[in-house]
Amino acid sequence: MTHALKTPDSSQKSNKALYGGTSSRRITVRDIAAAKERGEKWPMLTAYDAMTASVFDDAGIPVMLVGDSMGNCHLGYESTVPVTMDEMTLLSAAVVRGTKRALIVGDLPFGSYQEGAVQALRNATRLVKEAGVGAVKLEGGERSAHQIELLVQAGIPVMAHVGLTPQSVNAYGGYPVQGRGEEAAQQLLRDAKAVQDAGAFAVVLELVPAELAAEVTRILHIPTVGIGAGVECDAQVLVWTDMAGMTPGRMPRFVKQYAKLREALGDAAKAFAEDVVGGAYPAEEHSFH
Ligand SMILES: Nc1nc(=O)c2c([nH]1)NC[C@@H]1CN(c3ccc(C(=O)N[C@@H](CCC(=O)O)C(=O)O)cc3)CN21
Ligand SMILES: CC(C)C(=O)C(=O)O
Ligand SMILES: [Mg+2]
Numbered sequence: 001m002t003h004a005l006k007t008p009d010s011s012q013k014s015n016k017a018l019y020g021g022t023s024s025r026r027i028t029v030r031d032i033a034a035a036k037e038r039g040e041k042w043p044m045l046t047a048y049d050a051m052t053a054s055v056f057d058d059a060g061i062p063v064m065l066v067g068d069s070m071g072n073c074h075l076g077y078e079s080t081v082p083v084t085m086d087e088m089t090l091l092s093a094a095v096v097r098g099t100k101r102a103l104i105v106g107d108l109p110f111g112s113y114q115e116g117a118v119q120a121l122r123n124a125t126r127l128v129k130e131a132g133v134g135a136v137k138l139e140g141g142e143r144s145a146h147q148i149e150l151l152v153q154a155g156i157p158v159m160a161h162v163g164l165t166p167q168s169v170n171a172y173g174g175y176p177v178q179g180r181g182e183e184a185a186q187q188l189l190r191d192a193k194a195v196q197d198a199g200a201f202a203v204v205l206e207l208v209p210a211e212l213a214a215e216v217t218r219i220l221h222i223p224t225v226g227i228g229a230g231v232e233c234d235a236q237v238l239v240w241t242d243m244a245g246m247t248p249g250r251m252p253r254f255v256k257q258y259a260k261l262r263e264a265l266g267d268a269a270k271a272f273a274e275d276v277v278g279g280a281y282p283a284e285e286h287s288f289h
Contacts, residue, residue, distance in 0.1 A: 018042040018062040027062050027103040029135060029157040029201040036223045036234055044105075044225055044237040048074040048091050050098030052240065057099040064099065065137065065159075065237060066092040068107040068167070073241045079169050083109040085123055092131035105159050106133035110167040113138050113147050120147035124156050135201065139165035141191020145198040152199030160195035163188060163229065164207035175252070177228075179208045192216045192224075204237065205229040207254070228254030 015022040018035050019042055035042055046067040047053035053064055070091055071077040092106040106127040113120035124136045135157035138144055148158045163178040179188040188208060195203050202223045205213045210230025217224045217232050226233030238255065241247040245257040246265075275281035 019060055024101060026101055026134070029103070032063070032103070032201055032223060036221065042223075042235045044235055045240045045243060046070075046073070046237070047095045047098075047240060050094040053095040053098035053102070053104075056240070057102050060101075062102055063105065063235070064095060064102045065105045066095050066107060066131075066133070067239065068109045069239050071109075073239060073247065080166050081110050081169065085109060085112050085126060088112075089126060089131050092127055092133050096132040103135065104133045105135045105137050106131060108136055108138040113144070117146045117150035121150050121154055121156075124151050124158075125154070128156055135159055137161055137204070139167050141188075142194040145194045148195055148198035148200050158198075158200045159202045159204065159225070160198075160200040161204040161206065162191040162195065163205045166206075175207065177207045177209070179212045185209075185212050188212060189216065189219070192220060196220050196222050202235070205233060228252065 016031075016034065016038075017040060018027060018031060032042075042062055044063040044065055045056050045061050046069055047056055047064045048066060048070045056064060066088065067073075068080040068083045068088065070087065071080040071083040074091070075083070075087065077083065088106060088109050092104065096104050108120065108123055108127070112123040120138065127133045127136055136151065137159040138147060139161045140147075141160070141162040144160070148160060151158050164172075164175055166175065169175065179185050189212075192203055192205075200222060202225055203216075203220070204225045204227065205216060207228040208216075208226075208230075210232065213224065213226055213229035214232035217234055223234035225235040225237050227237050239247070241261075242251055242255045243257065244259045244261040245263070246261040248262065251257070272281065
C-alpha cells in the first residue's frame with residue numbers, strides 16, 4: 001500500500017513542532033525540553049557526512065547524531081571501539097556544515113571520557129569548538145554521572161545513553177538486550193535518574209524491554225530516545241544506513257527499513273558500468289566540440 005508522504009509544510013502540527021514546525025532557525029535543547037512538555041514525539045537519525053545530513057535537514061529531521069556508529073557504517077571498522085576524536089571531529093564538522101536547522105549531537109568515542117570528567121570536558125569542548133556541534137552524547141548511567149555534571153556546568157548540553165552501551169561490546173561479548181529481570185531493571189532506573197540528576201537534556205535507551213522504557217519515559221522529565229526500546233519513548237533514533245536499507249547483512253530486530261538504497265545504488269553503478277563498456281556513455285549531449 002502506498003501512503004502520502006507528509007512534508008514539514010503540509011503537517012497539521014503547530015509551528016513550534018520539532019518535526020513539521022515552520023521555524024527555520026537551528027533547534028536547541030530548549031526546543032527539545034518544550035517538546036516533552038507538549039507530549040510531542042520526534043525522530044532522530046545518525047549522519048556522517050554533509051550531503052546526507054543536508055538530505056535529512058531538508059526532510060525536517062530535527063536532531064541528528066554524528067554517531068560513533070560511523071566506525072562500522074562509514075569507516076570500515078568492526079565496531080565503534082576504534083573510533084578516534086580526530087575522526088569524530090572531522091565528520092561532525094561536515095554534518096554541521098551540511099545542515100541549517102537540525103540540532104547536531106556529537107558522540108564522544110570510546111576512550112575520550114572514561115578517564116574522568118576533565119578528559120570528558122577537554123574532548124567535548126573540542127567537538128563544540130572545532131566541529132560546532134550543539135550537544136554531545138556519552139555512554140553510561142551512574143558510572144558517567146560525574147562527566148555529565150562537569151560538561152553541563154561548563155555549558156555543554158549532554159545527551160546520555162543507557163541500556164546497551166555498544167562501546168562495551170568486548171565486556172558484553174555481543175549486543176544483548178538490557179534490563180531484563182528485576183535487578184537489571186532497577187539498575188536501569190537508577191542509571192536513567194542519575195543522568196537526569198546530572199543535568200542531561202535527553203537520554204538514549206538502547207535495547208531495553210518496551211515496558212521498562214515506558215516506565216522510564218513516564219518517570220523522567222527529560223525525553224527518552226529509544227532504539228529497540230518500544231513505542232512509548234519520547235523520540236526514536238535509528239542508524240541512517242539501517243533505516244534506508246544501505247547497511248549490508250542481517251539487521252538487528254529493532255530496525256525498520258524505509259528504502260532499499262543499497263540495491264538502488266548498486267543498480268545505478270551497474271547501469272553506468274554497462275553504458276561505459278558498451279559505449280552508450282557519454283552520448284552526444286554529454287560531449288563537447
Ligand atoms: N549499523 C548499525 N546499527 C546500529 O544500530 C548500531 C551500530 N551499527 N553500531 C553500534 C551499535 C551496535 N548496535 C547493535 C548491534 C547489534 C544488535 C543485535 O543484533 N541485537 C539483537 C538482540 C540480541 C538479544 O536478543 O539479546 C537483535 O536481534 O536485535 C543490536 C544493537 C546498535 N548500534
Ligand atoms: C545508535 C545511536 C544511539 C548511537 O549511539 C550511534 O549511532 O553511535
Ligand atoms: Mg554511539
